[in-house]
Amino acid sequence: MTGRQLIGASLRPGMHALLPERLRRMHIGKLLRRLGSIFWMTLGYTFIFSPIIVVAGSSFDGSSLDLRGNSAFLNFPPENFTFEWYTRISSSLYQALWISFSMASIAAACGIVLGVPAALALIRGTFPGRIILGTLFRAPLQIPFIVIGLAFLQAYYEVGALIGLQLRATFAGLVIGHVFVATPYVVGSVGAVLQRFNVSLEEAALSLGASRWRTFKRVTLPIIMPGVLAGGIYAFLVSFGDVTISLFLTGPNINPLPVEIFFALDREFDPTIPAMATIVIVGSGLLLYVIQRLVGIDILLRGGGNG
Template sequence: MKKNSKVIILITIMVFVFLIGPFIMIFLTAFSTDQIMRFPPKGFTLDWFKKALSIRMFRTTFWVSFQTGIAATATALILGVPVAYANIRYKYKAKPLVDLLFSSPAIVPGMIIGFALLRFFVYVSDMPIIIGLYLGHTAILFPYTVRVVSSSLRNFSVDVEEAAVSLGASRFLSFFSVVLPNIQSGLVAAFILAFITSFNNVPVSLFLTGPGVATLPIQMLVYMEQYYDPTISALSTVIIVITIVIVQTAEKLLGISKYV
């Protein structure tokens, strides 16, 4: 029995190292004094963080990613909340087919979605790049918002809503005054998950960006094609730390893990 326990502990440690190891390497190389990104790092410096924050294209593409993420996430929520509500509250024959249809952007590989959207938005409709990028991100975020909000609605008793209706409130009023306030934690969880997914997206953004319009992950890829210094490690460390702070803060305040 003890031997089995040791094997389980060893396997757990190996899995942990496999999953966390790359992030630790990125974090350590961000402070290295080496001129190229290699492990183990040498020395200690903050110069790579200063350089990462001083590059104008990183700052510009950060705001493109941020604004696109906010706009696409908000749109995906506006569309996803009523869809999730209808799917949970009502029964109809085509429900399994509709569920599959709404989940398809999360099932189909991102490269295929990006290529399909490129053909439609750019080649067929001649749409501006920034609009195509926004619509593409909205499409891939939609199933995430539907799933998270649906999970929140399943935890919310329909009896509370029915009580409001029986007291004279319309379905429309009860939805906004009773349902939404009681699933706000799920809405926040959906917003955070969708925004992080949008901000870090590469496959779809790779096809939908173009001259003068790029997201931060795409700009980081372009930079690495020309340079291999720890600048990208420093920038990645900043993004990881910000993401962890946002997720952990939301978890402490709202307990979002039960919805995702």
């Protein structure tokens, strides 16, 4: 029996009726490959999604409610289904969520403002040294985040000592650190889009008498828009989910949510954390849905961001 034999051929005639037509016509090797593929995909996707499902599920676990959160840990699958943890989420966690959201939005916006002109100049310009400059613009993604965090912390000390500008443990300081890592994502994804489309479109607009600004607004911008959005979304996500950089730049009352979760896991567990994390997961899902409805999800799949 070889892999190329049809499944139907290896069966006794009477058993044919038991198998659907499609399966009977399949090679045995192909069937094994199919089963192997399904097995591997199931394994991989289960592995990827298990933590997310478990966090969402355990946020409804009521088995340790009577312990009043004292060293309580949550179980999965949830027992004694409850919404109690959602009502107990402290206002400081909501504030942390708001700080994360506003910080990531501002960082992504600044990343776009800095990254789009940089990408345009780096791809469309003809000046020497563009490759080195491109590498420098992408450099922040090559530096470990802990080194970025520490370097900004030290630089803020220095700036404070030199000109008295206090950036350490301020919201502005936090945002600047995040703009630093947000910009390369926009430069990368806008650059990738620009490289794909032909400069002659812009030249045509210019030669037909459009002004530079009009050419940019009516020709270049619509073309690079998917890249801008993809870069902006990735920048937002990296900033929104970051712990390591924020850890060194935050201070009291301006902890972003991931830092609060980090502290809760590193020091004392807070059973409302899974509930808050579930709210964030649902929020991310909604964001993805909005992206899908407005521009289509595939802008994120086509080489957007640098990972």
